[in-house]
Amino acid sequence: KQEVTQIPAALSVPEGENLVLNCSFTDSAIYNLQWFRQDPGKGLTSLLLIQSSQREQTSGRLNASLDKSSGRSTLYIAASQPGDSATYLCAVPRGGADGLTFGKGTHLIIQP
C-alpha cells in the first residue's frame, strides 16, 4: 500500500526567502507525482505534475523535482510572497488504479 509523507508539517518563514518542501513515497513504481495548493476552505489547485520519466518541472517561481529511485520529491519556492501562504499537498496514483494517494500536507505561512 502506497504511503506518502510530507515534511515539515508546518513552516513559517519571512517574505523573500527561498524554501523547500519535501515529499516521500513508499512505492517507487509510480508514473507521475502531482503537487497541489489548498487555501483555507477551498478545493485543491494543481501546481505541477511530473511524469515518471521527468526529473523536474518548473512553473514560474515553483520548481518540483522527482527522484523515483529514492522515493522523493521536493517543491522549491523561490522568493516567497505572503500570497504563497497555503497548504501544499503532494500526491501519487494509488497502485494500479489512478486515484491519488495524498500526504497530509505542509502548512506554509509567509510572514510579510
Add this chain to the structure above:
Amino acid sequence: EAGVVQSPRYKIIEKKQPVAFWCNPISGHNTLYWYRQNLGQGPELLIRYENEEAVDDSQLPKDRFSAERLKGVDSTLKIQPAELGDSAVYLCASRSRERGYEQYFGPGTRLTVT
C-alpha cells in the same frame, strides 16, 4: 473553460439524516473521482468513474454510501444515514484521459453532522 462545479458548498445535518452531494466535471472529462478530506489530512479516494462505470469503489463504505454517474457526466454521492464521523469535506475531481493524468478539483462540500 469552466472548472469542476460542486453543490452545495456547505451542509449541516443531524445524524441519521440522508444527504447528497452533486458534481459537474469539466466538459469532456471522462474520469470522475470522489474524495473525502478529514480535518488536517490529505484527501482519500472514495470512488472513481470511467464514463458511467464505477471502476474503483474499494474505499467506499457501501453500507451507507452510494454514488451514481448517469450518462457519464454529472455525479451524485449520497450518504444514508449520516453518522457523526462523516463530517468532512467531500471533493470531486475530474480528468481527461486524452489530456494526461492531471486531476482538477472542485471547491468541495463541507459536511457537518451534528
